[in-house]
Amino acid sequence: MTRKNVLVFRDLPDDQLARLRAAHEVTVADPRTLPDVFNAALPTTHGLIGASHPVDAALLDAAPRLEVISSISVGVDNYPLAELNARGIVLCHTPGVLTETVADTVFVLLMATQRRVVELANLVRDGQWKSSVGEDLFGYDVHGKTLGILGFGRIGQAVARRAALGFGMPVLYHSRRAVDLATQAPELQGRATHAPLDALLAQSDIVLAMLPLSDATRGMIDAKFFARMKPGAAFINVGRGATVDEAALLAALDQGSLRAAGLDVFAKEPLPLDSPLRTHPRVTPLPHIGSATHETRHAMAALATTNLLQALAGEQPTAAYDTAAG
Numbered sequence: 404m405t406r407k408n409v410l411v412f413r414d415l416p417d418d419q420l421a422r423l424r425a426a427h428e429v430t431v432a433d434p435r436t437l438p439d440v441f442n443a444a445l446p447t448t449h450g451l452i453g454a455s456h457p458v459d460a461a462l463l464d465a466a467p468r469l470e471v472i473s474s475i476s477v478g479v480d481n482y483p484l485a486e487l488n489a490r491g492i493v494l495c496h497t498p499g500v501l502t503e504t505v506a507d508t509v510f511v512l513l514m515a516t517q518r519r520v521v522e523l524a525n526l527v528r529d530g531q532w533k534s535s536v537g538e539d540l541f542g543y544d545v546h547g548k549t550l551g552i553l554g555f556g557r558i559g560q561a562v563a564r565r566a567a568l569g570f571g572m573p574v575l576y577h578s579r580r581a582v583d584l585a586t587q588a589p590e591l592q593g594r595a596t597h598a599p600l601d602a603l604l605a606q607s608d609i610v611l612a613m614l615p616l617s618d619a620t621r622g623m624i625d626a627k628f629f630a631r632m633k634p635g636a637a638f639i640n641v642g643r644g645a646t647v648d649e650a651a652l653l654a655a656l657d658q659g660s661l662r663a664a665g666l667d668v669f670a671k672e673p674l675p676l677d678s679p680l681r682t683h684p685r686v687t688p689l690p691h692i693g694s695a696t697h698e699t700r701h702a703m704a705a706l707a708t709t710n711l712l713q714a715l716a717g718e719q720p721t722a723a724y725d726t727a728a729g
């Protein structure tokens with residue numbers, strides 16, 4: 404088989420780099436640290452593999468031989484889908500292998516937000532644990548509370564299983580279409596209910612946004628959205644930051660209608676130092692760690708490598724994204 408040119412633009416584990424090197428010529432260049440090497444490699448690159456780097460038409464113009472981009476992510480918002488489709492460039496991603504880990508992260512934030520874990524741990528660290536905690540530091544229960552989930556794909560359903568089966572939480576979900584639970588998630592039958600957005604927001608004690616970023620979802624979580632939430636509810640976002648109007652989120656927190664927010668994603672990442680969300684006392688911020696465990700990041704890298712090798716060999720990749728569907 405002809406050896407092609409692969410450009411790796413984010414760290415890949417050694418075993419996956421070795422798989423690529425066995426079949427192709429490999430250049431490793433992160434555009435953040437080695438922009439010159441990255442740019443110099445583009446004109447001869449057939450396959451790109453990496454994550455967290457926005458790809459635009461100018462980059463594609465500089466890479467006229469490009470056949471495939473293999474993203475080490477499930478989200479594809481960094482890629483110009485219509486451009487890729489028009490140019491016949493295959494886009495691959497990593498669905499499935501991160502589902503349970505991201506659902507765990509949702510629960511990390513959900514528990515931390517309800518029980519004020521970070522705030523109370525800091526109190527102990529700061530030497531401020533001087534008497535048994537009083538009402539001013541009490542949290543709120545998780546078990547039995549109503550969880551509203553926006554976006555009910557694989558990850559939303561994995562969260563719903565934890566919530567409904569583990570914590571006895573009634574689950575409401577909102578998605579374009581009701582999911583056929585009988586065939587897709589029988590264990591959630593009678594436990595998760597498809598609801599109109601208004602009803603979900605009015606009834607949920609905790610609202611989870613698990614939305615991909617697209618033209619339809621950008622800025623969708625706005626002042627009107629927060630105003631429709633149950634007073635005193637909490638908001639968790641482990642989807643994409645830009646689905647939220649962050650000024651509206653801050654206003655809802657400061658007016659007191661929103662009790663707390665747990666955020667793994669932000670409109671701009673890394674979160675700018677001057678963002679009020681960074682230090683807000685009722686925000687638990689995480690540095691986009693949804694899938695960031697040793698096991699899962701390795702599984703994502705392995706699937707992305709398999710996808711790339713398959714596409715460069717002219718085979719159907721295990722997980723190609725349908726760029727025509729947008």
Ligand code: 8YV
Nearest residue numbers: 454455475476477478693694
């Ligand atoms: C990754 C993610 O953090 O898969 C995604 O879409 O947001 C995360 O799992 C990120 O893309 C870096 O690999």
